[in-house]
Amino acid sequence: MPHRTIRRWICWFGTTLFASLILAGCSLPAIAWQAETSDSAILGMMAQVETTTLIDRVNQLAGETPAQIGGESYTITTRDTGSGLPIAKATQFAYEFLETRGVAASYHYWNECDIENRNVVGEITGVERPEEIVLVTAHLDSISTSGLAPGADDDASGSVGVLTIAEILAPYQFQRTLRFVLFTGEEQGLCGSDVYARQAAASNLNIVAVFNMDMIAWDSDAEPIVRLHTRQTNDAGYAADLAIANTFIRVVEEYGLKGALTPIVAPDALDMSDTYSFWDNGYPAILAIEDDDDDAGDFNPYYHTSADRVSEFNTTYYTNFVKAAVGTTALLAGVVHTPKAKLYLPAMSR
Ligand SMILES: [Zn+2]
Numbered sequence: 001m002p003h004r005t006i007r008r009w010i011c012w013f014g015t016t017l018f019a020s021l022i023l024a025g026c027s028l029p030a031i032a033w034q035a036e037t038s039d040s041a042i043l044g045m046m047a048q049v050e051t052t053t054l055i056d057r058v059n060q061l062a063g064e065t066p067a068q069i070g071g072e073s074y075t076i077t078t079r080d081t082g083s084g085l086p087i088a089k090a091t092q093f094a095y096e097f098l099e100t101r102g103v104a105a106s107y108h109y110w111n112e113c114d115i116e117n118r119n120v121v122g123e124i125t126g127v128e129r130p131e132e133i134v135l136v137t138a139h140l141d142s143i144s145t146s147g148l149a150p151g152a153d154d155d156a157s158g159s160v161g162v163l164t165i166a167e168i169l170a171p172y173q174f175q176r177t178l179r180f181v182l183f184t185g186e187e188q189g190l191c192g193s194d195v196y197a198r199q200a201a202a203s204n205l206n207i208v209a210v211f212n213m214d215m216i217a218w219d220s221d222a223e224p225i226v227r228l229h230t231r232q233t234n235d236a237g238y239a240a241d242l243a244i245a246n247t248f249i250r251v252v253e254e255y256g257l258k259g260a261l262t263p264i265v266a267p268d269a270l271d272m273s274d275t276y277s278f279w280d281n282g283y284p285a286i287l288a289i290e291d292d293d294d295d296a297g298d299f300n301p302y303y304h305t306s307a308d309r310v311s312e313f314n315t316t317y318y319t320n321f322v323k324a325a326v327g328t329t330a331l332l333a334g335v336v337h338t339p340k341a342k343l344y345l346p347a348m349s350r
Pocket of ligand 1: 139154155186214215273
């Protein structure tokens with residue numbers, strides 16, 4: 001694409017969507033355009049996240065509306081790992097979603113915690129550093145202490161985040177390999193992710209970052225806090241986790257979400273989500289979650305009940321969260337926009 005066209009497009013983009021880009025984009029000398037090109041690609045990806053699309057997808061996973069699975073209409077009333085047909089349908093839904101978006105899908109079968117099920121994996125293979133793998137994850141299964149388990153916030157919200165990121169990023173090329181993994185058996189003790197992470201370590205898979213989203217649509221107060229859980233500061237792996245968290249923070253600060261989200265690093269090695277399975281196997285990982293701090297008083301009161309429904313979502317918060325996740329994923333994987341594009345690619349090691 002010729003220089004002038006790129007510049008015009010960026011100016012248009014900045015004027016219409018992000019007023020701040022007028023300054024950042026249109027007053028810089030032409031030599032800076034290569035870097036701007038990468039940024040504008042990421043902003044373009046983030047702009048594709050739409051509330052109506054997200055909610056439509058969560059409605060299907062959480063049983064509010066029927067889903068099309070295997071060419072037939074089916075209502076997913078629960079995603080409990082022990083539910084048999086419903087969780088089989090839910091995993092098939094995710095598999096087909098990825099396949100139809102051009103993301104190579106597969107099932108990862110596991111047997112652990114005296115149960116067996118399957119995780120769903122989608123891959124966009126990196127074009128420059130394919131052996132370096134960035135994982136974007138959530139858990140597809142749900143649980144309830146009362147009746148059915150719609151699990152809208154926990155964790156259809158994160159699962160739809162993963163699927164939507166895969167869809168938006170599929171047309172692009174990345175330096176690193178992206179893997180989108182939806183786990184089952186999370187609610188029984190991180191069972192599906194435990195097997196996945198152990199097998200990854202055993203085969204020396206070079207996972208450079210795990211970005212895990214679990215409960216990302218609840219916000220009932222005026223503070224749009226996002227907690228980014230890492231290992232503890234005295235842990236040798238803390239710096240690598242922090243690099244992932246800082247990538248998320250950078251997206252919020254520099255890609256139009258300042259004020260819309262308030263990310264806070266929580267270095268407590270929280271063992272309540274699939275992130276822990278990767279820490280346990282030496283991999284850099286973070287859990288990105290709504291404000292789950294007990295003392296903050298905004299924990300989802302419908303957690304693990306049949307009332308964890310889409311109608312309780314803060315849709316603005318949820319949409320912004322997924323936008324930030326799109327940008328974070330793109331930065332972690334390194335967008336290959338033009339052969340000469342100057343890229344931000346955080347240095348990461350296991
Ligand atoms: Zn969860």
